[in-house]
Amino acid sequence: MSDQRMPEMSGVELLHHARQIRPEATRLLFTAYADIRAVVDAINEGNIFRYIAKPWDPAELESVIRQAVDQHDLIVEKARLVDQLQATNRQLVEANRLKAAFIEVASHELNTPVAVMLGMTELWKMSQDKNASPLEKGWVERIQGAGKRLAGTVERMLKLVRSGQFGHTLSLEPTVLDTLVRQVVTELTPYLDARDQTVTLDLRPELGIALVDAAKFSDILTNLLINAIKFTPDGGTLRVAAGPHGPDHVRFEVADPGVGIEEADCVHLFEPFFTSFDTMHHSSGDYQFGKRGIGLGLCLVKTFVELHGGTIEVASSLGEGSTFAFIIPRGVPAALVTSAPG
Template sequence: MESAVHQRGVGLRPDSAPESTLLIVDDDEHVRRALRRVLRRARCRVLDVPDAPGALRILEAEPVQVVVSDYRMPGMSGVELLREVKERWPRVQRVLLTGQADSTAIEEAVNQSEIYRFIWKPWDDGHLLITIQSAVDQYWIVEENARLQKLVAQRNAELERLNRDLDGQLAARSQALVRAAQEWRACFDAIGDPLAIMRDGGCEVVRANAAFARAAGVQINLLNGLRCAEHGFGALPCPSRCALPRGGAAEREARFGERTWLVRSFPFEAESVTVVVYKDVTDEREVTRRLFHAEKMSAVGQLAGGVAHEINNPLGGILAFAQLMSREERSADDIENLRLIQDAANRAKRIVESLLRFSRRPREEEKGPVELSQVFEDALFLLSSQLKGGRFEVVRRYEPAVALANANQLQQIAVNLLVNALQAMGGEGRVVLTTGASDPGRVRLSVTDSGPGIRPEIAKRIFEPFFTTKPEGQGTGLGLSICYQIAEEHGGSIRAESGPDQGACFVVELPAAHQRKDREDITS
């Protein structure tokens, strides 16, 4: 008899997660071989042994779902083997292979082994495959039922434990809900923008946060049921008057008093209430307006630069013709008139060149030694018409000071500081321009005026973009912020101090440039 174990391994079904194993027990090698050949089409792992002891060893070593045993075998018969399998592994499905004449085997198998199916010899291949498939399915059904019964038992025990603890859990849940409501209320009130839940199209308050109460001028405990009247919820506009569309989220700007509000509405789907959020956008709109104004002024500056560039050509022609005519023999009056023409043209040319130099956009790499006193002189020349218009005294206190900087950008700082000083003094006053050395490796320039000075409450904001104390239309609030940016880009700084006569003093410190003599010594 052959004692070797033969196996063929594949899954039972394409959709079956667990692997199924079939054990064939028959002392006839030809029968076992025939069964293996037929069961190749059954997608399961097939093991075969020639006797009952070998089958028991396999069952003890690994899981098996179906045992197919011949009835007549030497030693332990098939019925005895299947009876022991039933006692030791009751979930394993048992199939008896027997001849149709073995009625005794059928009776014993039914009474003692409680077999699942009979397979008659000789068998039909299709019937054999269906029988084996049914036995395997039955095993997994029994296995799943056992698992479900165990799970149901566990769930029942868990439900009993939960029922015993239900009162305690309900109390804990109630406390948690109270805490959640308190946290929600704290978060609701912590929102900085006014927010309210309203009904009746936004006319009646159901609930609102602390910011809404402050803006409406109402105590927070009196908000519930508050209705919109002509006052429009205090400082807030009434949403019902904002023409907000119904049926979906919407937003609309509303001007109320001196403030501009962005009103957003978010309706609830299941209830006739709406969440309304207010946002004060007055400052944002003002900043946007000033940005548009700054862009417009930048475009005007570029246009002025282009116009100045175009004026250079006719000015050159005027100078050339005036010089040619002055060389001819003319009367003294003509010569004097030609000299006046040349002087006026030269003055116009200097103004145009200054405008071009001031309006030209400097490149980052255009830095070199810049004499600070010359920066002031160029700025004074640009502002000569304004200086003549009032009774201004300009005091120059120049000491040698050469900065490593961009001349055009420094000229922009000087012009801005001078313009601010002249405007602060009104029609008359005294301006002191100072240049000189500062800390080691740095130089400074300063502009001091005899105006009213800078109030302490605005001193910390004067370098902020768009902050200005000038009347509407007379300033963009960008001059000092541009000066601050230029000074920072040069590795320097700008600050405001109190002048000796209670005026304002702006001090700019910059990195010093190496002297030409030092560079020549190093080169030689």
């Protein structure tokens, strides 16, 4: 608290210096009406909290002081919460760094024995397959299948980590989207045939060209289709649709008539390592009905969609199937879009 009129400097000047020393302090000024312009300027500049006109009323003075104390407490509490938030954020950043480092190291440590296992089983098949019994062949096939699933998991873990570290280095090229979608579906034909499933394509002629990273875009569609295959009963029909979304974007949908997802789980689907099932009964597989991964596929999908500047959403109900839809910017001139081959 300070009087406005003093011998060496004014109260406004004093409280201005006080603010520089203790920004959190609540500053009050006593003044006569003759000084009101300087006081108003000081209030507008944030140098003082309130002024008290002389002569003051004791009840009013008490009320102003109480307000000043409350204001000071709010400032101190806000500063404490900001410090706490910053500390928590630093801890989260460090935890994410350690998690990413662990996944990177673990993935590399797993890669070597997996590569050896797959290499040895392949050598065995080349040298012993003709003389092996059906039982022995079955053992080796199961070993090889398990090794390939583990190799796929390791690859997805590394992709997830590296997308966070190097996510802005997309290899964007003008790409004919119709061709790319059909290529992904063709690559998954063995899985579809094994489950007696079919895919209907609803690709609009105006789909055209977009500026995408073809490898990452293929990963998006592949992961969505693999999920659809796994959670659709044998004989089911999946649907892939794509077309323009406004003048500058394209929209893709992957729909299945499968088991569906609980509404409460939909908001967590794209989180890394999220699983919507009892982990005690987990079983993995490439395409078999109900088989599950470790919760990285959809996280990668969301990451790669967002790297393209897009968004993704899911609509699903238990027993009624699921529809995943994502939208990405086209990123190429309209003239180039219309020049795409049909």
